[in-house]
Amino acid sequence: MATPAAVSGRRPAARAATRVGAFWQSTIGKKIVMAVTGVIMVAWVVLHMLGNLQIFAGPARLNGYSAFLHHSIGELLWLMRAILFVSVVLHIIAAAQLTRIDHDARPVKYARKTPQAATVASRSMRWGGVALFLFIVFHILHITTGTIRPAPFVEGDVYGNLVGNFRIWWVTLIYVAAMIALGLHMYHGVWSSVRTLGLNRPSPNPLKRRVATGLAILLWGGFSLVPIAILLGWVR
Numbered sequence: 001m002a003t004p005a006a007v008s009g010r011r012p013a014a015r016a017a018t019r020v021g022a023f024w025q026s027t028i029g030k031k032i033v034m035a036v037t038g039v040i041m042v043a044w045v046v047l048h049m050l051g052n053l054q055i056f057a058g059p060a061r062l063n064g065y066s067a068f069l070h071h072s073i074g075e076l077l078w079l080m081r082a083i084l085f086v087s088v089v090l091h092i093i094a095a096a097q098l099t100r101i102d103h104d105a106r107p108v109k110y111a112r113k114t115p116q117a118a119t120v121a122s123r124s125m126r127w128g129g130v131a132l133f134l135f136i137v138f139h140i141l142h143i144t145t146g147t148i149r150p151a152p153f154v155e156g157d158v159y160g161n162l163v164g165n166f167r168i169w170w171v172t173l174i175y176v177a178a179m180i181a182l183g184l185h186m187y188h189g190v191w192s193s194v195r196t197l198g199l200n201r202p203s204p205n206p207l208k209r210r211v212a213t214g215l216a217i218l219l220w221g222g223f224s225l226v227p228i229a230i231l232l233g234w235v236r
């Protein structure tokens with residue numbers, strides 16, 4: 001039989017679990033989970049972009065940075081990977097469930113000749129999100145594990161692997177196209193997460209629009225620069 005101390009110790013935990021469950025079951029709860037996990041992923045993506053730009057400082061710098069991540073702060077890297085993985089999974093599950101709730105609430109579509117801007121944005125978010133997910137799977141198999149090898153892959157030589165691959169025009173094309181999907185997803189995502197988290201104030205030119213546009217252009221440009229510079233022979 002459980003002791004009184006054990007029962008009283010269990011109660012707050014059970015109450016917290018019920019609260020977390022109720023939060024997750026609610027539509028706003030799922031939207032908040034999407035917004036918070038989205039912010040975590042944006043922060044990671046910005047750091048990743050800054051890391052990649054070190055290619056312009058030469059092979060020693062980029063390969064040294066990669067070695068530092070893998071060997072010097074190994075545990076922190078695995079913690080970041082775990083946080084990122086949980087964020088991606090929660091973001092996708094919440095997105096899929098919100099899509100289903102949306103469809104169930106409106107089984108017959110409105111008869112509209114011209115689709116609403118909001119509908120176009122949310123549809124592009126869904127398909128853009130699927131495209132990005134497929135890109136990330138391809139990207140890890142391509143650049144991290146070297147399973148997909150359009151060019152020779154040398155473990156630890158990140159610089160050489162990038163230069164070898166982005167000299168191939170269609171590899172660069174896949175990446176630049178994926179970065180357009182990334183930019184659009186960030187643009188709409190930042191916009192709607194600011195609204196979900198209640199940070200927006202009514203204005204004809206809201207800050208959230210400027211932040212969303214700036215971030216989308218920064219990420220698209222910052223990431224695309226690397227494959228384009230290699231294809232054009234600026235980095236060799």
Ligand code: HEM
Binds near residue numbers: 045066136226
């Ligand atoms: C032109 C664009 C990109 C380039 C050149 C690039 C380059 C790289 C490189 C070189 C690595 C391996 C680093 C290492 O082994 O030290 C890597 C890993 C990775 N990249 Fe990218 N990346 C790009 C875009 C993206 C985007 C847009 C995302 C996500 C939205 C992404 C997600 C990842 C992930 C999840 C990993 C694995 C990280 C890990 O092993 O911990 N990358 N990328």
